[in-house]
Amino acid sequence: xxxxxxxxxxxxxxxxxxxxxxxxxxxxxxxxxxxxxxxxxxxxxxxxxxxxxxxxxxxxxxxxxxxxxxxxxxxxxxxxxxxxxxxxxxxxxxxxxxxxxxxxxxxxxxxxxxxxxxxxxxxxxxxxxxxxxxxxxxxxxxxxxxxxxxxxxxxxxxxxxxxxxxxxxxxxxxxxxxxxxxxxxxxxxxxxxxxxxxxxxxxxxxxxxxxxxxxxxxxxxxxxxxxxxxxxxxxxxxxxxxxxxxxxxxxxxxxxxxxxxxxxxxxxxxxxxxxxxxxxx
Amino acid sequence: xxxxxxxxxxxxxxxxxxxxxxxxxxxxxxxxxxxxxxxxxxxxxxxxxxxxxxxxxxxxxxxxxxxxxxxxxxxxxxxxxxxxxxxxxxxxxxxxxxxxxxxxxxxxxxxxxxxxxxxxxxxxxxxxxxxxxxxxxxxxxxxxxxxxxxxxxxxxxxxxxxxxxxxxxxxxxxxxxxxxxxxxxxxxxxxxxxxxxxxxxxxxxxxxxxxxxxxxxxxxxxxxxxxxxxxxxxxxxxxxxxxxxxxxxxxxxxxxxxxxxxxxxxxxxxxxxxxxxxxxxxxxxxxxxxxxxxxxxxxxxxxxxxxxxxxxxxxxxxxxxxxxxxxxxxxxxxxxxxxxxxxxxxxxxxxxxxxxxxxxxx
Numbered sequence: 001x002x003x004x005x006x007x008x009x010x011x012x013x014x015x016x017x018x019x020x021x022x023x024x025x026x027x028x029x030x031x032x033x034x035x036x037x038x039x040x041x042x043x044x045x046x047x048x049x050x051x052x053x054x055x056x057x058x059x060x061x062x063x064x065x066x067x068x069x070x071x072x073x074x075x076x077x078x079x080x081x082x083x084x085x086x087x088x089x090x091x092x093x094x095x096x097x098x099x100x101x102x103x104x105x106x107x108x109x110x111x112x113x114x115x116x117x118x119x120x121x122x123x124x125x126x127x128x129x130x131x132x133x134x135x136x137x138x139x140x141x142x143x144x145x146x147x148x149x150x151x152x153x154x155x156x157x158x159x160x161x162x163x164x165x166x167x168x169x170x171x172x173x174x175x176x177x178x179x180x181x182x183x184x185x186x187x188x189x190x191x192x193x194x195x196x197x198x199x200x201x202x203x204x205x206x207x208x209x210x211x212x213x214x215x216x217x218x219x220x221x222x223x224x225x226x227x228x229x230x231x232x233x234x235x236x237x238x239x240x241x242x243x244x245x246x247x248x249x250x251x252x253x254x255x256x257x258x259x260x261x262x263x264x265x266x267x268x269x270x271x272x273x274x275x276x277x278x279x280x281x
Numbered sequence: 282x283x284x285x286x287x288x289x290x291x292x293x294x295x296x297x298x299x300x301x302x303x304x305x306x307x308x309x310x311x312x313x314x315x316x317x318x319x320x321x322x323x324x325x326x327x328x329x330x331x332x333x334x335x336x337x338x339x340x341x342x343x344x345x346x347x348x349x350x351x352x353x354x355x356x357x358x359x360x361x362x363x364x365x366x367x368x369x370x371x372x373x374x375x376x377x378x379x380x381x382x383x384x385x386x387x388x389x390x391x392x393x394x395x396x397x398x399x400x401x402x403x404x405x406x407x408x409x410x411x412x413x414x415x416x417x418x419x420x421x422x423x424x425x426x427x428x429x430x431x432x433x434x435x436x437x438x439x440x441x442x443x444x445x446x447x448x449x450x451x452x453x454x455x456x457x458x459x460x461x462x463x464x465x466x467x468x469x470x471x472x473x474x475x476x477x478x479x480x481x482x483x484x485x486x487x488x489x490x491x492x493x494x495x496x497x498x499x500x501x502x503x504x505x506x507x508x509x510x511x512x513x514x515x516x517x518x519x520x521x522x523x524x525x526x527x528x529x530x531x532x533x534x535x536x537x538x539x540x541x542x543x544x545x546x547x548x549x550x551x552x553x554x555x556x557x558x559x560x561x562x563x564x565x566x567x568x569x570x571x572x573x574x575x576x577x578x579x580x581x582x583x584x585x586x587x588x589x590x591x592x593x594x595x596x597x598x599x600x601x602x603x604x605x606x607x608x609x610x611x612x613x614x615x616x617x618x619x620x621x622x623x624x625x626x627x628x629x630x631x632x633x634x635x636x637x638x639x640x641x642x643x
Contacts, residue, residue: 004365008365010365010367033469033470033472034470035467035468035469035470036470037364037467038357038360038361038363038364038608039361039364040361042357042611042612042615042616043608043609043611043612043613043616044612044613044614044615044616044617044619045612045616045619047612067619067620068620068621068622068623069623072289072290073289073620074289074292074293074620075289075619075620076289077289077290077293078289078293081290081293104619105621105623105624106623123613123616133599134599135473135599135603136473136474136599161635161638162635162638163631163634163635163638165631165635167624167627167628167630167631168623168624168627168628169624184621184624185623186623186624186626186627187627188627206609206612206613208470208471209470232626232627232630232631234630247623247626248626249622249623249626250622250626250629264623264626
């Protein structure tokens with residue numbers, strides 16, 4: 001890959017993106033516009049995350065890429081191959097060995113550590129977008145911290161259904177100031193954002209926005225005193241490793257309603273299995 | 282069974298092999314050459330250059346071949362290549378008034394100084410399949426057009442709109458301040474309200490089908506602006522650059538462009554008398570449909586500047602400019618086929634909780 005610079009992007013572009021990241025870190029939860037580039041993978045496949053990763057990755061980094069919690073889903077494989085090809089860095093599937101983790105739709109079950117960076121792929125960065133389609137309006141609402149519309153929506157959900165009808169991409173307030181979309185992670189993962197020791201970076205390529213949650217920043221999922229925020233739970237353990245209290249994928253195994261519930265985090269699952277004496281699938 | 286979601290690496294490699302096979306097609310048929318694509322599928326090449334925002338027929342032909350003729354995919358390939366190119370300067374504005382014209386028509390006057398030149402156009406063809414084209418060499422190209430006795434080297438061709446300008450019947454074009462930096466939608470995120478420079482850049486690389494539908498909608502009453510095709514011209518223009526160390530302009534390239542100037546009725550407002558207004562379209566290559574649609578949409582988007590009520594989709598700047606890019610649109614629509622089973626599982630859990638709560642069968 002001598003035709004391309006380390007990590008594909010030219011150094012000027014990386015500097016531009018790093019400046020946006022620094023601003024994002026300085027104003028937790030605020031969406032910083034940046035000059036997003038066309039990447040050699042399609043919009044919607046993680047171009048924002050890839051640009052953020054490409055701007056912060058160095059030759060000594062150890063990279064982990066997951067999609068839906070798994071290291072071996074096609075898009076995770078494709079993005080990992082892209083970085084191996086353009087940087088030659090070492091990759092891993094072990095969460096605690098990685099210095100840089102790019103993810104789509106999950107936060108690993110293994111607790112994150114200081115010094116790690118997690119890069120989230122973001123489809124729609126604006127938490128108010130389904131309530132107000134206009135960017136000019138939503139930027140003003142953020143400037144004034146005018147989030148009444150979102151509170152009303154949650155209230156209406158509860159009065160109608162007894163629950164907030166958001167299962168993923170559940171809105172959070174960062175550092176008591178900015179309303180933020182955590183990207184489409186299940187709300188199960190929201191508590192992991194709060195005072196997380198790792199640096200969390202969010203990249204939206206098509207929408208040209210970067211935002212961040214610096215280490216140890218308070219992140220609160222919106223709720224009411226009498227309707228506290230809750231997360232998903234399953235009444236059974238992972239069928240492969242027996243773990244409880246983790247996010248389970250539901251796999252349909254036949255056409256008679258047979259189902260198997262297994263860890264969404266494949267690294268977490270694989271590392272528990274040898275201990276239980278279960279051979280890997 | 283758990284294997285179903287594993288093995289991504291192997292699957293991707295196989296998919297790429299199958300893709301290469303399908304691209305090549307029947308091995309008994311000779312492989313397409315780039316010269317054939319660049320020389321015989323010129324309008325496809327032009328569209329890829331225009332929406333890929335990169336003037337290079339060779340690259341566009343390669344992209345079309347690699348994309349198996351899927352022009353949106355080819356546009357994406359060109360864009361992803363273009364974004365890696367260094368910038369070494371900005372050219373002077375091209376002068377379409379000095380164009381070497383191959384086609385030039387005005388719908389607003391029967392004749393115009395310099396004449397109407399039909400050029401190579403589908404406009405008056407009868408859309409009957411020409412079966413003689415089915416076999417190569419089945420039909421010799423009709424005698425090449427030789428300059429006939431009466432055809433003369435065309436004289437100067439002033440822009441038609443300038444004739445109206447002299448009478449003050451059309452809004453005059455206010456020249457931009459030379460030193461003002463020009464927006465670059467490929468380097469900065471678009472902000473609203475967008476300047477006309479950013480808007481025209483956005484439209485020039487915008488999807489032809491999207492602009493066509495929006496332009497059409499203005500003609501059917503959704504933001505009607507009474508257009509006339511003041512002038513459409515196609516041909517070659519010089520691209521000039523002033524290298525800093527030289528201080529004078531050098532011609533660095535010649536490119537083919539299509540320009541459309543729409544003339545639109547305007548009843549006047551509190552600040553302006555009744556007069557004609559303008560909509561502008563310009564795109565690389567022979568892209569007449571695109572340039573005309575672009576001019577209609579440009580004029581529709583000028584509604585705020587002209588104190589018109591913005592009520593129709595084509596007049597809604599955020600709506601139009603945020604959705605015109607087919608590389609973005611195609612990516613985001615198609616990303617739905619990526620795995621979403623974690624989010625879907627969350628929805629399943631929620632739905633089961635909701636149904637258990639309301640007492641309906643689960």
